Amino acid sequence: MPNLLTDEPESADIATDSVQGVSRGITAPHGTTKARIERAALTLFVERGVDGVAVREIAAKVGITDAAIYRHFKSKAELAESLMLAIHERLTDLVREVGAKNAPFRDKVTDLVTDYCAAADDDWDLFTYHLLHLHHFPHLFAGESSSHVRRVGPISVCANMLKQAVEEGEIEPGNTQLLASMVLGIVLQAASAKAHLRVRGPLSIYAPEFDKAVWAVLRHR
Amino acid sequence: MPNLLTDEPESADIATDSVQGVSRGITAPHGTTKARIERAALTLFVERGVDGVAVREIAAKVGITDAAIYRHFKSKAELAESLMLAIHERLTDLVREVGAKNAPFRDKVTDLVTDYCAAADDDWDLFTYHLLHLHHFPHLFAGESSSHVRRVGPISVCANMLKQAVEEGEIEPGNTQLLASMVLGIVLQAASAKAHLRVRGPLSIYAPEFDKAVWAVLRHR
DNA sequence: TGTAAGTTAGTTAACGTTCACTAACTTGTA
């Protein structure tokens, strides 16, 4: 450790991610410099967007120089995208796994809502990054019209799950893409409300509410 | 009555700015340079975010030089914020007006959904700007905890409407902020799906579906 | 003819990235 420089410039962010500390890994092992860069970048990206954050600021938050960032990431864009890909795939897999379960559809809905909330609470900043800044990475949610490489994501996988439910006679037929958006919207807009400090506490405490609401939408059509 | 949730493409995107042309005013009268700047800025801001767009690009799109922009707007930030304020207040007023109606609560819900969709279709780019980039303007949605200047917006006004409905015994008591987020989330996430080309056509064609879903959530608790 | 609205040609600052260099480890082998 050659550098005994300033530990923390500002913050006093006590409330945010208390358990594992700010160096929790997203791609890299906990505690490594790479993980600390990821965490610092994530926090800043969430607050001000990728374009609103200078590489120098990320470095300052970690306690290294901007040049050192490039020992770990090819570019700022790669850093930003690797973070987005991590949460995007994590959430996509989550939905896929629930969908693949051998369980009654009603239970799968509950599991989906519960697991989604748990994932959000597990790494709130990462989840918020996905929630607020996904549109910064158009190739990750490209519609199915233009290219025939269809990018999957939580919503399209959820739509597939609903399509299967339709085939099995669990719910009425309809536009499953739209329906998936509507039901996930219940959870996501509530998450957005939490991000904007309109609701408090872990998202999971509202999971039963979400479950009831989602099921109400799926049943009454 | 045709099923509005069919997977059919149904209709092409005729709704996008064909009628009034790209110089439609948001703050300024139609056809003026100021209006054309607003429209050009809006289109670019929606696509790539405020920080992702250079003043030069906006000017180029209008057919003037970047310096000329400053004859009409004090700064890029002011331009971006005036656009956001316009749609933010338009939507807030919309919700307020529906809430102030002297009509059965069930009808107000239908009106809210219908009018919200109509507002989205009326100026899709402006609506999308609000949907995707509101978080770029933290002071417009500041939570009620820190400052005592509570900024209102569509969701908080909707929450008030629900609070009133609770007092009048129309729906069960509960966290109205959360409930407002959940029900608006149904519409907003569907709008997001349209923005990402996962669903097609004017948002209004889905309004009856939204209405049913929103009511299902409000009733079954 | 005065002014609104445009131009050209800058300024200043910030950005992402690269450069040459270095201290501290790790490793292969005489």
Next chain:
DNA sequence: TACAAGTTAGTGAACGTTAACTAACTTACA
């Protein structure tokens, strides 16, 4: 074991570019 050689992860200074914005000048027209 001693140590040359290589690797890792950092530094500080710069580079070329681009950004927002401004000053001074020009022009159309009510």
